Amino acid sequence: MPIKASMRFRRSRREPRNFSCEQFRTCGRRRDRPRALPVICDISEEMTFASVVLSRVRASWTPDRNASRVCRFPRLGRPMNFHVAPAGRLSADQVTSVIRAATLAPSTHNTQPWLFTTDRDAIELYADPDRVLPAADPDRRELLLSCGAALVNLRIAIRALGVHPATTLFPRRDEPDLLAAVLPTTAAPVDARSVVLAHAIPRRHTNRTPFTAKAVPQEIVGLVRHAAEAEAVWLPRLDEEQLAGLRELVHESHLVQSADPAFLAEWQRWTGRAPTSRDGVPFAAGGTAADDDSWVLRDFGERATPVTSASPPLVVVIGSFGDTPADRLRAGQAMQRVLLTATAHGLDASFISQPVEVRATRLRLRRLLGDGLWPQIVLRLGYGEPVAWTPRRTLGDVLVDRSSLFA
Numbered sequence: 532m533p534i535k536a537s538m539r540f541r542r543s544r545r546e547p548r549n550f551s552c553e554q555f556r557t558c559g560r561r562r563d564r565p566r567a568l569p570v571i572c573d574i575s576e577e578m579t580f581a582s583v584v585l586s587r588v589r590a591s592w593t594p595d596r597n598a599s600r601v602c603r604f605p606r607l608g609r610p611m612n613f614h615v616a617p618a619g620r621l622s623a624d625q626v627t628s629v630i631r632a633a634t635l636a637p638s639t640h641n642t643q644p645w646l647f648t649t650d651r652d653a654i655e656l657y658a659d660p661d662r663v664l665p666a667a668d669p670d671r672r673e674l675l676l677s678c679g680a681a682l683v684n685l686r687i688a689i690r691a692l693g694v695h696p697a698t699t700l701f702p703r704r705d706e707p708d709l710l711a712a713v714l715p716t717t718a719a720p721v722d723a724r725s726v727v728l729a730h731a732i733p734r735r736h737t738n739r740t741p742f743t744a745k746a747v748p749q750e751i752v753g754l755v756r757h758a759a760e761a762e763a764v765w766l767p768r769l770d771e772e773q774l775a776g777l778r779e780l781v782h783e784s785h786l787v788q789s790a791d792p793a794f795l796a797e798w799q800r801w802t803g804r805a806p807t808s809r810d811g812v813p814f815a816a817g818g819t820a821a822d823d824d825s826w827v828l829r830d831f832g833e834r835a836t837p838v839t840s841a842s843p844p845l846v847v848v849i850g851s852f853g854d855t856p857a858d859r860l861r862a863g864q865a866m867q868r869v870l871l872t873a874t875a876h877g878l879d880a881s882f883i884s885q886p887v888e889v890r891a892t893r894l895r896l897r898r899l900l901g902d903g904l905w906p907q908i909v910l911r912l913g914y915g916e917p918v919a920w921t922p923r924r925t926l927g928d929v930l931v932d933r934s935s936l937f938a
Contacts, residue, residue: 679863
């Protein structure tokens with residue numbers, strides 16, 4: 532049956548609970564699992580969020596007198612004209628802004644593997660099969676994580692406009708690439724906590740540079756954990772022995788990928804891109820390597836002089852109890868909510884993807900966590916230096932007519 536993602540929960544007044552891997556191993560029944568504490572998003576002034584997103588992507592709009600909106604993106608190549616119609620309670624302008632917010636989500640190698648369609652009642656999210664990474668992501672797990680991140684951006688952006696995004700995951704079984712349908716049809720109240728997440732969407736970016744020695748406060752770690760739990764996904768507390776084991780898996784999986792010609796060819800195809808490219812990782816966003824960083828950083832750009840990191844970053848694992856496509860899509864939503872929460876509190880983040888991209892090391896990481904969770908994402912969190920933004924495809928590249936998907 533389709534999985535509903537529009538359930539509401541009452542926020543607990545208790546402090547965040549720290550769950551160890553031992554607790555995850557023993558909490559097999561649903562009633563023993565930590566309760567999800569969702570964070571919703573609204574903003575008091577309707578177009579404030581849209582203006583923030585538009586300034587982030589440097590897009591310009593030319594209004595039409597008709598009900599739909601004529602959008603013009605002259606940044607690359609010839610101007611692209613197309614019509615965006617209202618959906619539910621959202622105007623054409625608002626539909627444009629929330630889809631653009633969704634495209635600001637992170638994705639593996641910045642492939643941006645998502646497509647969107649709209650009609651009078653819904654915005655639908657599709658996987659873009661042309662952007663699958665056969666070597667790094669043969670089972671499309673990371674594609675689902677990336678699309679889940681885009682989905683939670685879309686939900687937050689809609690809530691930021693005072694509308695509730697009723698969401699269904701995998702709504703039609705005969706369309707496996709249709710990942711979610713969002714119906715923005717009901718008004719919703721404003722919540723001050725959600726305003727913070729909304730403004731973090733255009734400010735969030737992956738920081739691949741080494742972080743400073745400043746420690747992440749435990750209060751923020753608790754908020755990050757709550758953010759994962761809001762999407763029914765978990766961020767367990769790792770002890771020193773588990774961190775040491777994870778570090779070994781990172782290096783081992785890095786060596787496996789470095790010896791794989793198919794992986795290297797795919798990686799090189801998507802990295803070191805020119806500044807004019809709409810996708811992939813440009814040289815300027817690649818960062819540098821640290822002399823004493825025991826966590827492997829991929830060289831996505833021009834390698835500069837290594838720098839010395841005084842202390843290790845905060846490394847966290849985001850895991851789910853299941854490993855179905857729906858579980859992976861939820862994990863992607865949790866990942867992005869964690870990243871937005873971190874951004875809102877001044878943290879930088881980047882991905883340590885190697886141990887979850889190599890099947891054998893991912894299974895060993897699952898055992899390291901106590902066999903209770905499927906590891907989906909490994910993140911490093913801390914305080915880094917400013918880095919360049921990665922590019923995004925234009926709205927005309929990702930907003931398509933539904934009939935064209937089956938042509």
